[in-house]
Amino acid sequence: MGNRHTSLKDLARELNVSISTVSRALRNHPDISPEMREKVKQLANLRKYSPNPLAMGLLKQETRMIGVIVPDLVTHFYASIISGIESLAKEKGYFILIASSNESAEKEKESIENLRKARVEGLLICLSQETTDTGHFENLLEQGIPLVFFDRVCLQGQIPTVTADNAEAAGKITRHFYEQGYRRIAFISGPEQLNISRERLAGYKAGLEACNLPVDPDLIERCNLSHDSARQAMSRLLKLPNPPDAVFGINDTVAFAVMKEIKEHGLRIPRDMGLVGFTDEFHATVVEPQLTSITHPTFEMGRKAAELFFDKIEKNAPPETIILQTKLVVRESSAKHSD
Structure with a gap:
């Protein structure tokens, strides 16, 4: 196999069985005989097989990925917020994909499209300084895509937001x-x-x-x-x-x-x-x-934004506005x- 990741297809080909048989054997499905289950597991261990989370997610119509868009990736301010988002996402078994709008409204829209193509389950966004039209966000709402804003926000009351006071x-x-x-x-x-x-x-x-x-x-x-x-x-x-x-x-x-x-x-x-x-x-x-x-409290802002996201997808919670205190x-x- 070389250094390539071993797939279910590879295991199925080697055992001369279907991919679904291998998948069910690894999940101890009762339709698969104990002998076949053992045979599949032994080969999986030998070939160091591990499930591909993206492929598994696509089968379940979920990727366990969240898109995050910030105005830039240079400042500590946004890096700290991203760390806060990622900390809770990791606890929940999610990954984050990060994009920068570079303060451009067009790049913001492009980033949303690219992250949607990557099958993210929702988006956490800080607006670009050029953003005046909210149509692209309203389209996401109409499609039922979970959306949270942080720091620079819009559509308050319709979308969960986290800001400083x-x-x-x-x-x-x-x-x-x-x-x-x-x-x-x-x-x-x-x-x-x-x-x-x-x-x-x-x-x-x-x-x-x-x-x-x-x-x-x-x-x-x-x-x-x-x-x-x-x-x-x-x-x-x-x-x-x-x-x-x-x-x-x-x-x-x-x-x-x-x-x-x-x-x-x-x-x-x-x-x-x-x-x-x-x-x-x-x-x-x-x-x-x-x-x-x-x-x-940038790390807390990121954690709170992630909390609002998970409240939405897990409990279908109504939009909430969180205002955090600052220090001089x-x-x-x-x-x-x-x-």
């Missing part, structure tokens, strides 16, 4: 800036259609109100979550007649780009400009100064009082 977290950031003595607090948001942009903007505004600070539209910028776009947004803020003295980036990628732009303008962080990120990537602790950021980790980039 984005508004509460953004409010924490704004109040922290105020307590450190900052008064012109800017926010660089992401694409308007994303729930994380809307929710963090609402929390930012609520935080300003709680601190009796006005909402200045000039201090609210948007970017497409890329490094260059974030730097351009920060450059626009720095050119204002009355520029900010603190900036909150919608995620750490944005915050790192902002940090570079601030430094290139000869400003010091945190003395001249406070800076806070969101998602607490590994690099937050190795940049200079270390970045204050919001930490997500204060480091050097916003600690003005300790500078």
Whole structure:
């Protein structure tokens, strides 16, 4: 046989019996004589036969595979969520297939089609930043395909979702800036259609109100979550007649780009400009100064998303929305009082 995986067909050919006879013999089916069962098992051991889970799943119309789509496979944020999903999937005897949308709505649709062709039993998805139309998700719903959203979500109430408490977290950031003595607090948001942009903007505004600070539209910028776009947004803020003295980036990628732009303008962080990120990537602790950021319970987010998936396929549970709490980790980039 060489190194090739031994199949039921191989065993059947060698014994000169049908594949179904071999399959039933291995399952101790009463229609197969004890002698034949023993003969099949001995040959299976000799040839080191092991069942192919995908082939077995296709026979039962189940593959025990779950598709997972994330915007990128580079950041620790998504890697940790995937680990959380995989941990529960493994306990349930499932495998996961991972695809990246690369922040493209078209690639997201393509990934869904590819994972469907691979016969996944359902999908766990974090939306791409370009996604505005939900038709491809509604098609999955109509076909009865189990679907769960995490972090960036849509169709809440129709599809199970797991998110962080984005508004509460953004409010924490704004109040922290105020307590450190900052008064012109800017926010660089992401694409308007994303729930994380809307929710963090609402929390930012609520935080300003709680601190009796006005909402200045000039201090609210948007970017497409890329490094260059974030730097351009920060450059626009720095050119204002009355520029900010603190900036909150919608995620750490944005915050790192902002940090570079601030430094290139000869400003010091945190003395001249406070800076806070969101998602607490590994690099937050190795940049200079270390970045204050919001930490997500990412592994828990993945576990919860997987729990919602299994609740759906095992109990046909109604759509549930889970909101997880975050933590503000204060480091050097916003600690003005300790500078």
